[in-house]
Amino acid sequence: MRIKVVRFTFLFCLVLLVLASCRKGNRGTDEVTYDLPQMKDSGELVVLTLYSSTSYFIYRGQEMGFQYELSEQFAKSLGLKLRIEVARNVPDLVRKLRNGEGDMIAYNLPITKELKDSVTYCGEEVVTHQVIVQRAGGKGKVLTDVTQLVGKEVYVKPGKYFDRLTNLNKELGGGIKIRKVEADSITVEDLITQVYQGKIDYTVCDNDLARLNTTYYPNLDIRLPISFDQRASWAVRKECPLLAEAANKWHKENLTSPAYNASMKRYFEISKSIIHSPILSLREGKISHFDKLFKKYAKEIDWDWRLLASLAYTESNFDTTAVSWAGARGLMQLMPVTARAMGLPPGKESNPEESIKAAVKYIDATNRNLKVIPDKKERIKFILASYNAGLGHISDAMALARKYGKKELVWEHNVEKFILLKSNEEYFTDPVCKNGYFRGIETYNFVRDILSRYEVYKQKIKK
Numbered sequence: 001m002r003i004k005v006v007r008f009t010f011l012f013c014l015v016l017l018v019l020a021s022c023r024k025g026n027r028g029t030d031e032v033t034y035d036l037p038q039m040k041d042s043g044e045l046v047v048l049t050l051y052s053s054t055s056y057f058i059y060r061g062q063e064m065g066f067q068y069e070l071s072e073q074f075a076k077s078l079g080l081k082l083r084i085e086v087a088r089n090v091p092d093l094v095r096k097l098r099n100g101e102g103d104m105i106a107y108n109l110p111i112t113k114e115l116k117d118s119v120t121y122c123g124e125e126v127v128t129h130q131v132i133v134q135r136a137g138g139k140g141k142v143l144t145d146v147t148q149l150v151g152k153e154v155y156v157k158p159g160k161y162f163d164r165l166t167n168l169n170k171e172l173g174g175g176i177k178i179r180k181v182e183a184d185s186i187t188v189e190d191l192i193t194q195v196y197q198g199k200i201d202y203t204v205c206d207n208d209l210a211r212l213n214t215t216y217y218p219n220l221d222i223r224l225p226i227s228f229d230q231r232a233s234w235a236v237r238k239e240c241p242l243l244a245e246a247a248n249k250w251h252k253e254n255l256t257s258p259a260y261n262a263s264m265k266r267y268f269e270i271s272k273s274i275i276h277s278p279i280l281s282l283r284e285g286k287i288s289h290f291d292k293l294f295k296k297y298a299k300e301i302d303w304d305w306r307l308l309a310s311l312a313y314t315e316s317n318f319d320t321t322a323v324s325w326a327g328a329r330g331l332m333q334l335m336p337v338t339a340r341a342m343g344l345p346p347g348k349e350s351n352p353e354e355s356i357k358a359a360v361k362y363i364d365a366t367n368r369n370l371k372v373i374p375d376k377k378e379r380i381k382f383i384l385a386s387y388n389a390g391l392g393h394i395s396d397a398m399a400l401a402r403k404y405g406k407k408e409l410v411w412e413h414n415v416e417k418f419i420l421l422k423s424n425e426e427y428f429t430d431p432v433c434k435n436g437y438f439r440g441i442e443t444y445n446f447v448r449d450i451l452s453r454y455e456v457y458k459q460k461i462k463k
Contacts, residue, residue: 036078036242039103045080047071048093048102051428051437053189054208054267055107056084058435059326060335061390069263070124070254071106077250086436088429094118097237104243108208108232115235123234123247129225130164131210133195133203136221140201143224150175154202155191157181161204164227187424189213193441196220211268215325218271270325274317285461288318290331290352297360301367303380306457310450311384312356320350332359366391373409381411381447385419388446392435393422399432411447419443 039045049056049067056065068084075082085102087093093105098118108128111121132149136142143149150172156162162180169176181191191203192210196217205213210222236243254260287309288294294312298305315333316322328335329349334342339349342365344358366386373379386394400418402408408415419440421427428437 033239034100034103035240036246039080039243040078043081044083045071045075045078045104046083046085046102047075047104047106048085048087048096049105049107050089050093051086051425053423053437053439054212056086057437057439058390058392059438060328060338060388061392062326062335062337064326066263066267067106067108067124069266070260071104073254073257073259073263074106074123074247074250077254078246094235097235100237103236103240104247105235107234109235111231111233118238119235120238120240120244121233121235122244123251125231125233125251126208127229127231128206128208129229130161130204130227131207131222132224132226133192133205133210133213134201134221134224135195135198136219142221143202146224146226147172149202149226151177152202153177153179153200154204155179155181155194155200156204157186157188157191161188165204168226184426185421185424189423189439190441192217192220208268215268215270215272218273266325272325274315274322287457287461288312290318290356293353293356297356300360301364303363304454304458306461307380307450307454308356308360310454310457311359311387313453314446314450320352320355330355332356334358334362338362363387375409378409378411381451382415384447384450385411385416385443389419389438389440389443390435393419393438393440393443396422396428396433396435396438397440400427400430403430403432416444416447 049065049071051057052065054065055067056063058064063084071084072082085096087096090107090109093107093109094115096102097105104123105119106124108126109115109119109121111125115121132143132154134143143152146168149168154165154176156165156178158180162178165176165178169178188203188205188209191200192205192213194200195203196219204226207222207225210220214220214222234247236247287306290312291305291309294305294308298308312318312331315328316331318331320331322331322333323329324333326335329339331350331352332355334344334349334355339358340346342358342361344354348354363383366383367379369391370379370382370386373382382394394415397415397418398408400421401415404418406414406417418427419438422433422438422440425437427433
């Protein structure tokens with residue numbers, strides 16, 4: 001009897017010890033196995049990633065990004081709900097994974113000997129390399145060989161791009177004019193934009209980032225590699241062999257799936273710019289076929305109808321069937337979630353009146369959220385910016401303006417400066433920012449384009 005009591009006590013203590021260990025960390029530690037079966041019991045897959053234009057970001061209030069969409073597809077294949085946790089940088093990704101703060105890293109994590117000792121690589125695997133970004137069809141000839149870089153000015157950010165270019169310069173015997181851009185306010189994507197604008201001739205970035213930017217700037221040539229291939233992959237903890245096995249199996253099968261192909265096209269193939277052309281002649285006092293609707297619904301928000309028409313032109317070129325790369329639809333290009341929230345009936349996205357009605361309702365709601373801006377004309381600039389970026393990113397830019405001593409209730413030369421800086425890691429990781437990375441140049445140009453076109457409409461068409 002005494003032996004049974006001792007055994008029972010021993011087993012009871014062992015159970016308590018295991019339970020106590022299970023409570024250490026959110027998703028398990030080295031001492032506790034937290035693999036796929038436990039994740040299925042919880043009903044949730046926690047994915048770790050970084051903010052960037054190719055991995056994860058929030059656009060018009062909706063989570064997006066290539067790695068995010070693949071994570072969704074993987075979680076769905078397991079019957080699990082996806083939860084995203086964002087780390088600060090690659091070392092933080094690995095630390096969070098090892099500490100059990102997430103189940104998997106869904107990011108192009110470089111495959112290195114050092115990391116192989118602490119994580120298991122699995123799932124989505126890519127091969128990346130660095131490329132020269134240059135303009136195609138310009139005055140100068142497109143470079144086709146690295147030896148042609150001798151004598152050329154190449155602008156790069158500090159870090160791996162600068163290091164690779166420096167080594168290449170040594171291999172070639174010198175002659176490349178390397179311009180190190182150390183300003184924190186200028187990002188790699190800013191340099192790509194400067195190449196597109198003709199302000200600089202060459203820069204360097206990874207080929208996946210280069211591919212994404214060609215969907216914004218089709219005049220870029222990104223075919224000249226300057227580095228060896230670097231393998232990168234997703235990763236899980238060493239203690240999760242079943243999750244790693246499931247990820248490898250899913251990746252192999254998913255490569256040919258419609259969902260995977262749709263994501264690839266969305267981020268790396270579909271053009272993200274709208275080619276605008278006038279439909280009706282302003283000389284006749286007409287802007288579009290929908291002028292009566294703009295006049296009718298602009299009254300509900302006390303807007304000039306010509307401003308509402310300028311917004312529609314910028315969004316869709318007055319094409320009621322337009323579908324953007326992000327999934328926004330119709331004349332006013334509302335995202336699906338926003339359209340439903342504003343009462344736009346499913347299947348009616350191409351109906352011009354329904355689209356305008358829902359957009360006006362959204363503008364009215366945004367206006368109420370921005371009542372802190374007392375000047376109505378100034379508030380309109382913030383409303384337009386929110387229409388393009390989502391209110392969250394505009395709130396972040398306002399918070400940054402306040403922090404850095406600028407006027408948070410003034411758009412031009414103040415808040416607009418910080419929406420541009422939201423693509424910079426130093427700023428989007430600032431504690432005052434709640435919505436992470438954002439490609440702010442689109443919003444910056446969006447507001448300016450609409451207001452300048454509105455001025456043209458006012459000159460040509462009397463109210």
